Amino acid sequence: MASTAAEATAEQQQVNGNGDQKTRHSEVGHKSLLKSDDLYQYILETSVYPREPESMKELREVTAKHPWNLMTTSADEGQFLNMLLKLIGAKKTMEIGVYTGYSLLATALAIPEDGTVRDPASCSSYATNRRFSFSPDLGTDEETLLLFWQILAMDINRDNYELGLPCIEKAGVAHKIDFREGPALPVLDQLLQDEANHGSFDFVFVDADKDNYLNYHERLMKLVKMGGLIGYDNTLWNGSVVLPADAPMRKYIRYYRDFVLELNKALAADDRVEICQLPVGDGVTLCRRVK
């Protein structure tokens, strides 16, 4: 359930027999919102794991060894995002909050090869982590760097992204990703300075600092296209949204709980979007832009 590094390190950590750090939670990094762990395991074992792409399995296993693995997107949510993106035919997406990249990989596997050439100079991080693809139409001149990016991915921590990146590269989809290290708000504000970016994104997944969701929302309302979709993650916040304020709860749960409650009320009242709050993962609220 931790969504920031500080949250994750505060979790009680134990070391198991293999020397892997293991938190109190299940191997997927967190419990579900369902009425029993058995039911959640049933869904995973019956419908998720048998269909999970090899690259996603690998990334999940790499992540499980990481001390902050509570932050990862769960496998059932990854599968849902992947299907959703295919259903809506998303081509140009954004992700705020990457961690090791499980939902990012789910996204990259779902969206089609775009083939649009972008100007390398317009991407500040193109010199690092770039996948260079050579289009047969443009010849095989090794001096030519063709930039294909369709997923703008932002996180304050590049190291975690680089932990999962080999799995994404092995899956052959890393070239779709434009990763920017640092806070997202400045990037969004920069994007908004160019009218061409307004209403240009098909889908945005927000899985980051809860105290900034509403700030992201204001900008995303201009960046996402009409009929486009935003997914806000962790909106049921471990179920704590229904606990009394004085109930015992982890520090970081308590700290961000008010922001989550406020977010949920604000989204429900926002007539620029139609909403749907699903109990997948830790709760994801889908917002479809209608104004």
Place this chain on the structure above:
Amino acid sequence: MASTATEAAAQPAAAAEQQQVNGNGEQKTRHSEVGHKSLLKSDDLYQYILETSVYPREPESMKELREVTAKHPWNLMTTSADEGQFLNMLLKLIGAKKTMEIGVYTGYSLLATALAIPEDGTILAMDINRENYELGLPCIEKAGVAHKIDFREGPALPVLDQLLEDDANHGSFDFVFVDADKDNYLNYHERLMKLVKMGGLIGYDNTLWNGSVVLPADAPMRKYIRYYRDFVIELNKALAADDRVEICQLPVGDGVTLCRRVK
């Protein structure tokens, strides 16, 4: 959790349910007003979702239909409000126009569908019981979307087989919602695999079957839950193994498995 008239009517448990009559003289079961509990870890959490994100956005016509249905003795069968909202959004997201519904009851998911698809969208809706459909129909008419619905009373399999006789119907449906007799889901599936378009979507309802899919076979459970449980478990295995579809099993309502046709 009853999903067919047979299940609901033959349900001694329903009669055995402690029923109270509330102040308005309406029959009220032990369950919440939506007719059934959720799969979530607490009723409070489920109520939170309903009150925060569902009810404030529920169209008036759907609210009315829900209230009409709440008075019906088989209201356990109805689609829940959160699932109705999800279907409505899903249909808009995929731009569905030509849809089908197997299992209607009073029409809550049918109305959610009719409100989502465009003016010239169509829904082929089948149920063995026309009376229940007619209970909800006034709400659908009032909403101005009844013209999109082609209701057929009777079992669905013959209708599907008849559709398949004409090649023009193959691969013609954008979306199908199956919320009916669990012992026939796999029979529907074989036909839907030809009727739904490539990339089209089928939703199978009740695939977590009140959570009973994880109970030991000898655990105490209602008769109809036990009876259909094996069919649901078999369905889930079959869908997971079916490479003609990509799947996603969501814990919405009583569990809905989305199947996107890829072959």
